[in-house]
Amino acid sequence: MNTLLWILVGVLIYTSVAMALNARGVLPSSFRVSGPILTIHTKRGRAALEWLAQPKRFWRAWGNLGVGIAVVIMVGSFVAVLFSAFSAITAPEAARIARPQDALVIPGVNQFLPWAAAVDILVGLLVGLVVHEGGHGLLCRVENIEIESMGVALLAFIPLGAFVQPDEESQRSADRGGKTRMFAAGVTNNFLVTAVTFALLFGLVASLVTVVPGVAIGGTLPGSPASDAGDPGIDRGDVITAVDGQPVEDQASFDAALAEADREVTVELRNGETVTVQRRLMVTRAVVDAPFGTETTIEAVDGEPVYTQSEFEAAVSGNEVVELDTDEGTTQFPVGVFVSAVPADDPLGADGGAPDRPMLVHSVAGEPTPTPEALSTVLQETEPGDTVEVVAYHGDGDDPWSGERHVYEVTLGENPQGEYGYLGVGGIQQGTSGIVVDDFGIDTYPASQYHALLGGSGWGDDPVSTFISRTFAVLVLPFASVVDPNLAYNFAGFNGEISNFYSVSGPLSAGVVFGLINVLFWTGWVNLNLGIFNCIPSYPLDGGHILRSAVEATIARLPMEPDPAVATAVTVAISASMILSLLGMLFVPQLLG
The missing domain is CATH 2.30.42.10 (PDZ domain)
Structure with a gap:
């Protein structure tokens, strides 16, 4: 039985017991049960909100700033969700969220959130919920909206959220601007917490944490x-x-x-x-339909034994076709960089007449191009307008390894990436002829790269731009391998073996520093995601309420009698499209296999 099923069984048992106790009047009156959701209500804390709300001009300005931020993110999230849903339907195999449970911020259930980060994530979630609902409560009092009760909501024993329940009559009587500021206050506070925690995170990593010298081992192949x-x-x-x-x-x-x-x-x-x-020399990566797959051992090139990567590179250098002896047999192997596409409008296809199919480009202008790096080096020595001879191997289908030798005369075009010639090939794969070999077999962990993203490289010449770019980078670090397939590892904090790759300076122990950094990382990450999620323009999220206010304000400016039914129809249509798109993102990839 998997973890998610155990959780569902536990929630079912909890719901049955809670509903039975509630029906018999055993639970206190402040406890309210709605299926698996338990809300605990209190009237305490309202006096503190009254005191905090005294500088009303300041809080209204803060609320207006939040409305502007929320509207921008609402528009961005609307486009992003629709685009992601469309992609999930048209290309389900490329969906970023392959399992619906990966949308849950539950360590162990979400494959990107390990159990080791559970406490840090819980701290971030609690901080996010308190400041979010505290913002709503504070702006309620600023806008003279009465608060009926406050409290927390739990899904079984899991904190689901804090809440502030405004008085319905008081909320209806408030002006549109006041209600909009109140709904935007929660996400504004979440983004403020994100800014503060990430600034502290980047500062601590820059000043206290360094990467240890050597090669960090993420695993062995x-x-x-x-x-x-x-x-x-x-x-x-x-x-x-x-x-x-x-x-x-x-x-x-x-x-x-x-x-x-x-x-x-x-x-x-x-x-x-x-x-x-x-x-010994083994294949660690190979394109689809290559003559052999990963874990194949290459024993000899043209009869000469090879055991290392440098021996292999020397053996194939300068040869157009070599004979490879492997533990699976012997094969003829054309040497050249593998490209999967030759666009018909680019120089090699248009001027040279090469077909748009996978091929191995052996040489350009007489210079061998066994790897992508070699091809790039050769092209950087050319200029737009140069006519070069291109030697390539391909067949009539998708198997260039058994194809024939072809020679093309190509006039190079303007390169959009530099002042050198442009050949016009796509889908370039790493390695030689579509295979990557390794004689040692370690998978290195990108310790230096992650250290730089977390602030280790300093603030640069433009601290503001650096901070913003790092914030977006940190947002995707827990699932970095999905965003960039070249990264084999996600980053979920300085936990377990990962902490071995870093050292800490200063009076505090490594455990204390890493623990503090992990809390800051996850508190900022959870608050950022909480703020973005609540900006989705759909009920019952804050974005849905702000959307309704925006639609009403737009209709009020039109040369017609304002009709609440029109505002409701527009809001419901957008909300429904968001809900359907979110469900599509989560479930369509699995339904379509």
């Missing part, structure tokens, strides 16, 4: 030499600091050390242990 290394082995959380006694600071120095090493290498780990690895 199945069947690779690193995974087969003997005791103590190489595991997630290890940091390689030296190769055969030569210190390594990062991935580049590690690759350089391996290129100079023998087949058998000894690596030193940060914890002082050493591991001996017997290298």
Whole structure:
């Protein structure tokens, strides 16, 4: 039985017990049960809100700022939700949310939110709910809207939200601007908390946290030499600091050390242990329909044994076609960068006459192009208008490896990315001829990249722009691998083995600093998402109420008698489209397989 099913069973049992107790009058009068939802009401705290609401001019200005922010996000969320729903219907296999439960902010149920971050997420959620509903309550008193009660709402034992319940009659009698400011106050407070917590987060990371030197190990590739290394082995959380006694600071120095090493290498780990690895060449990534798949071992090139990546690169260099011996057999292998598309309107297709199908581009202007990097280097030495000879291998279908040799005369076009020639190929894949090889087999964790996104690279020349760009980056870090498939790991805080990749300076221990940073990270992240979600223009969210006020204000300016029915119809239509789009995003990919 999976975790989600256990939770549903628990909620069902809780609901049955709560409803039975409520029916018998056992629960206090302040407790109200509506299915699995329990709300606890109180009238306490209203005096504190009265006192806080005294500088009314300030709070009205704050509310007006919030309305402007909310309207901008409402429009953006409306477009984003509709576009995402359309994409989920037309291309369900590419949907960002593959499982409906991934929309829930519940660690362990949502695959992007690990149990290790549960406490930090709960703290962020509680802070977000308190400041959100506190904003509503505060602006109620600023706009002279009476408060009937305040309290918290729970789904079973899970905090679902705090609430402020305005008096219905008092709310109806308030002016439209006052009600709009009241509804926008919650999300405005959430965004303020996000700004404060992220500023503190970036400052702490910049001043106290550094990346340890070496290569951070996120894991080892199945069947690779690193995974087969003997005791103590190489595991997630290890940091390689030296190769055969030569210190390594990062991935580049590690690759350089391996290129100079023998087949058998000894690596030193940060914890002082050493591991001996017997290298062999294996395929770690391959395009669809390649002659062989991942985990295939390449044993020889044209009869010469190869064990390392540098030996493989030297063996294929300058050759158009090589014979590869693998543990699966022998195959003829044209050497060239793999491209999946040749647009008919671009130089290679239009001027050269090359067909729009997958091909292996072996050379350009007589210079070999076995990899994307080599192709880029060759093109950077050309100019728009140059006529070059392009040698490529392709067939009549999608299998360029068994295709024939073709030569095309191409006049290069203007490159939109620089002042050099443009060939016009798309879908360029990493590696040689569509395969990526590795002789060691580690999957590195992007410790330096995440450290920079969290503030480790400083504030730059424009702190405001830097802060905004980092805020958007932090928003997607928990599911970074979905946004950028080149990132194999998501970031959910400095938890577990991940903390091994960083060191802390200053008087506080690493545990205290990482704990504080994790709370700031998740508090800001939850508040940002809470604010954005509540801006969706659909009832019963704040965005739905603001939408109604905006529609009423627009109709009031038209040369016609204001009709509440028209405002209701427009609001309901937009709200319904949002609800249907959200449901489409969550469930259509699964329904369509």
